[in-house]
Amino acid sequence: MEKLEQLYEGKxxxxxxTDDPELLIVDYKDDATAFNGLKKGTIRGKGVINNxxxxxxxxxxxxxxIPTHFVKELSERETLVKKVSIVPxxxxxxxxxxxxxxxxxxVVEGVVFDRPTIEFSYKNDELGDPLLNxxxxxxxxxxxxxxxxxxxxxxFRVDEFxxxxxxxxxxxxxxxxLEFGRLSDGTIVLADEISPDTCRLWDTKTGEKxxxxxxxxxxxxxxxxxxxxxxxxxxxxx
Ligand code: ADP
Ligand code: UDP
Numbered sequence: 001m002e003k004l005e006q007l008y009e010g011k012x013x014x015x016x017x018t019d020d021p022e023l024l025i026v027d028y029k030d031d032a033t034a035f036n037g038l039k040k041g042t043i044r045g046k047g048v049i050n051n052x053x054x055x056x057x058x059x060x061x062x063x064x065x066i067p068t069h070f071v072k073e074l075s076e077r078e079t080l081v082k083k084v085s086i087v088p089x090x091x092x093x094x095x096x097x098x099x100x101x102x103x104x105x106x107v108v109e110g111v112v113f114d115r116p117t118i119e120f121s122y123k124n125d126e127l128g129d130p131l132l133n134x135x136x137x138x139x140x141x142x143x144x145x146x147x148x149x150x151x152x153x154x155x156f157r158v159d160e161f162x163x164x165x166x167x168x169x170x171x172x173x174x175x176x177x178l179e180f181g182r183l184s185d186g187t188i189v190l191a192d193e194i195s196p197d198t199c200r201l202w203d204t205k206t207g208e209k210x211x212x213x214x215x216x217x218x219x220x221x222x223x224x225x226x227x228x229x230x231x232x233x234x235x236x237x238x
Pocket of ligand 2: 092100176
């Protein structure tokens, strides 16, 4: 497998072409951003952790019947993935009120929902990723109804699986963001990453935040939190 030209540099990853038109290489950086790029920084070692964590979780999800873009981990920071056309929706599942949900609806962080919620944002940095409903997504032709149904089904199944998995690690899965894409034949697969950048993960005993909120909110101990959450995963699988 040959790594060819860089196709894209995002906020957290670089994407490269390969000699196979159906495959890409993603390269995870230590760069961190928040508030739509307004806050910038570096989290030392984050790229390695996010790459390895995302790959382990995606492999578990594959086994549980959720198709993903994961193909092969190539190095500490690089992974071979199936090329998809990203569905421009950020799919957010919440088990507990936090972040923008708490702010928008005036709910204190930590309120546990009877059932998980799903919400969609239009993945569009210029517009600030505005919240939208499925009718809006259809009107904007971001996805078909069948695709939205598949994505919704997968997203709740990912939640069930990851909630149970993290519970075994002494970690509470508060909320997370997923991205899905279409393979060349139209099949919907889970893409992008699942990491402390894209999930809220709280220590179940102490409530300590083990995710990117430590960076967003200047709580300190950012690197330590990423290291700790990776250690929980590694010890679980040992
Ligand atoms: P952003 O674009 O938000 O700054 P990243 O730095 O994580 O985010 O860049 C990675 C980009 O690659 C994202 O735009 C993401 O949607 C896209 N992407 C993730 N997985 C795949 C894939 N399998 N095929 C094509 N694009 C992907
Ligand atoms: N999230 C993400 N990327 C985004 C927006 C949100 O990965 O562009 C994740 C975030 O890490 C959290 C969940 O989605 O786990 C819900 O985020 P929320 O809507 O509360 O937004 P925030 O508080 O980050 O503004």
